[in-house]
Amino acid sequence: MNRTAAALVIGNELLSGKVHDSNTLTLSRALRPLGIELRRVVVIPDEVELIASEVNSLRHAHDFVFTSGGVGPTHDDVTVEGIALGLGRRVVRSPVVEALLRDHYGARLTEGHLRMADLVEGTELYPGGSPAWPTMVLGNVFVLPGVPQIFAHKLEGLLPRLRGDEAPFVLRSVDCNIDEGPLKPYLDGVVARFPDVSVGSYPHWGNEDHRVRVTFDGRDPSRVLDAQASFLGDLPPDWVVRSD
Amino acid sequence: MNRTAAALVIGNELLSGKVHDSNTLTLSRALRPLGIELRRVVVIPDEVELIASEVNSLRHAHDFVFTSGGVGPTHDDVTVEGIALGLGRRVVRSPVVEALLRDHYGARLTEGHLRMADLVEGTELYPGGSPAWPTMVLGNVFVLPGVPQIFAHKLEGLLPRLRGDEAPFVLRSVDCNIDEGPLKPYLDGVVARFPDVSVGSYPHWGNEDHRVRVTFDGRDPSRVLDAQASFLGDLPPDWVVRSD
Structure with missing residues (x-):
């Protein structure tokens, strides 16, 4: 079973250039060792309305959907409302989360904070990550905050839940001091011999060390290593800066 | 007229965590002064097949689509083929681009390089950016390379083509040393008074300097400044670290 995932990244700040999304990278790197393929980021x-329609199309097309952002207490935090609309459910106050909030904020608690206790009806609270703070799960949709440190922390807490029986993805690389034009026949050769290994070729512009990184990705470590070795065996040795 | 844009970012390396996309940030920052709103990144x-279907859905829903990646000479560069499929057109060898490639590579030219002269039939070659290298344009779809330095350079060359009569977006901010809970009523106040200004609130976790950045975005500079001033006027002064 090869499970797939999608990320739904929510926030005006990411589209207006105020903030650089790093959660997608965190997510993709966390999923590789689990053998889960991230297929789509939106x-x-x-x-x-946009959140509602995206959650619906992504959750039907992938095994897992991870949302990032829009779960704080302010007016621009509308992810819970969007998911509720998408799933055709109500938003209801969670006594469990309300108690956590009252415990955490004590005398500093405001009505604003309590807004974070308003969840999609039927939300499962998964007790991973930050001890006091469960993650909202709705079927195959995992609702994570946008703040990068908390996103990473909560995702780590979810890993036991996500673990299946897939082999992890294995990655090897060869750095070359030649451009993609002359490399192309060697790439085509290894691609034809190893259809089960994903071969990538990435020009590193302005890099003094190497001009192209060639990567070999797959679920079968021996096939990935064989593909790398086969490519290296073909290539003129003085084109190779290193292999990892 | 408020024009919108979408970005279609193409590449296995971005989904497998090998490369961090920075082209989206470059694009969003380039579009703000033009008053063009980036609405969606995929x-x-x-x-x-995926490229074909995405290009089609994005180009009908936005004024501009910018694709990033997949236009080099290797087996994993399939953006041109994908766009051709989406538009129902053939891929044909461009004599103009072939001449540019022959001129650029000279004796080093390979069959691999020449693959970059295979374009979607009817592609317009827009002569901006890098002097020797035109940008492929298909109606409202602008086809850009994934290498960040070349992406930025070519995008800069496209700016005259993209310029319209919209006012640029204006951004102001207020950094606060208090969390979002107590800020919420003040945010709700300014949001209600300035429905034409987009107000954002971003917790900066682990930041020693400030805890939340509040931003004010809009097309009318006087409204943006008034919203910022109104928010500052309401707020307890000792909550404010700075306003920009």
């Missing part, structure tokens, strides 16, 4: 603004 | 793997 970035949209904080708009209820 | 990241997909190097797959012809």
